[in-house]
Amino acid sequence: MLLVVLASIVAVLGQAPAITSDTTPVVGGDVTTPLTLTPADLKALPRTTVTVAEEGREVRYEGVLVGELLKRAGAPVGRDLSGKAVATYVRASAKDGYQVVFSLAELDPAFTANDIIVADAIDGKPLFDYQGPLRIVAPHDKRGARSIRMLQRIEVVRLVK
């Protein structure tokens, strides 16, 4: 019995956070103009399509470049991405608590040729519940770990000011 109680305590202490309820994803942190990412907002912005290989077949994701969203939020991209600003990272968080990090430079089309997008569609249809409504797709990553699903927040963090 004691073992059962001890195991229960251990299990509760080690519990993972619950999935948060749906809220509108945002772009925030160290930016001048925080954005909310409604489906309508995304549809109205310049669209980018990327193709990734998933288990031997090609899958097409559509959405908006993360760099485009960061530019509109006032993050230091383009000509402003120099000096101390280069030491800036972007943390993407999901509603299940998962988090990944990109450097700001790798999201800026003026800096690197990378098509990392916030996707709202897969093969012409809305994302599945477990993926969306929004996710990031990093098509040139060799692993899918940073293509975060259930995107909740994109946060700009300057390491040096």
Next chain:
Amino acid sequence: MRSSVVVAILLWSAAAAFGARAQPAPAFSWTLPARFPTPRVPPNNPMSDAKVTLGRFLFYDTRLSGNGTQACATCHEQARAFTDGRAQAVGSTGEVHPRGSMSLVNVAYAATLTWGDPTVTRLEDQALVPMFGTHPVELGLTKDDPTLMARLRLEPRYRTLFAQAFTTDTDPFSLEHVTQALAAFERTVISARSPYDRYHTDRDDTAISASARRGETLFFSQPLSCFRCHGGFTFSGAVDFEGRRQGGEGGVEFHNTGLYNIAGLLSYPPPNTGAYEATHKPEDIGKFKAPTLRNIAVTAPYMHDGSAATLEDVVAHYAAGGRTIASGPYQGVGHDNPNKSPTIRGFVLTPDQRDDLIAFLRALTDEPLLRDPRFGNPWKESQ
């Protein structure tokens, strides 16, 4: 110049010699589901309809057991997604196997084939284990005993089937051809017609319930992380298929899920000590293959030894981050097993969320597969 000619002649001779033994590769149509890649097949055992047909007859033939009481299908019943409903399989002589029968669905894609042996990677090799294994005895055949081939030769149907499947051999009856045909048949047992597939592939939002959709989100969430071991289109461990980069990401893994933690050096009850049985590495104690979750609702009981009776029991085990056995010979707190996978952290679900997760797992049942005549007993058809 002369050396080039010599090399060319040698290569030609080698190719000619190889070609004399190699079987031709008749065209074979997999008719695969949309999300499924082409399975990788051993070069010396190309698929053919004739081989698949022969393999199906052999799969259901009790002549493949020493005492004529069991076939492959005895422990791999189609109606149970090619499992047997037992916690632990029972061989032809009544010996109880330490582990349960594994499902054969989508086995064409499996990078490894057994609960705990990383070295068994080809179906042709695996078939020899139940046929001739002695620890435990399964089908109970004896190696080098001509009885099996003599039995098969006596069956008139096999004279035709073997000849059609292996056209270049003067005498097509051989153990190698038996295992090749069995493997070819098993590779055709592809499961992809579940409600989940209709939801995903056909984008039919009515195919699965709202509860199952919520369950899918939980399944793929960070706190539960079920998908990390039961991933991809097979909802299992590592897969292989044509074009897949070998030796890269998604390699073969076996997992200690904290099912046991008994006292002593071996934290899992022998003889079921997992991959350790094959590798003898202490870090492999208690590590088993993550089986496919497709059709999981019809393959109870669960775990390598059938020690979890229901899906509710399985979810409770993972929610606790390991199973606690309060008394008896297996007493111990699995949560604290020193080899436990870091993925098994435990989580908290409300009763509704638990039901959602199980509704999702039930949506993986491929009812058409369980009745598909292509995978049924051909001897009954031909009577």
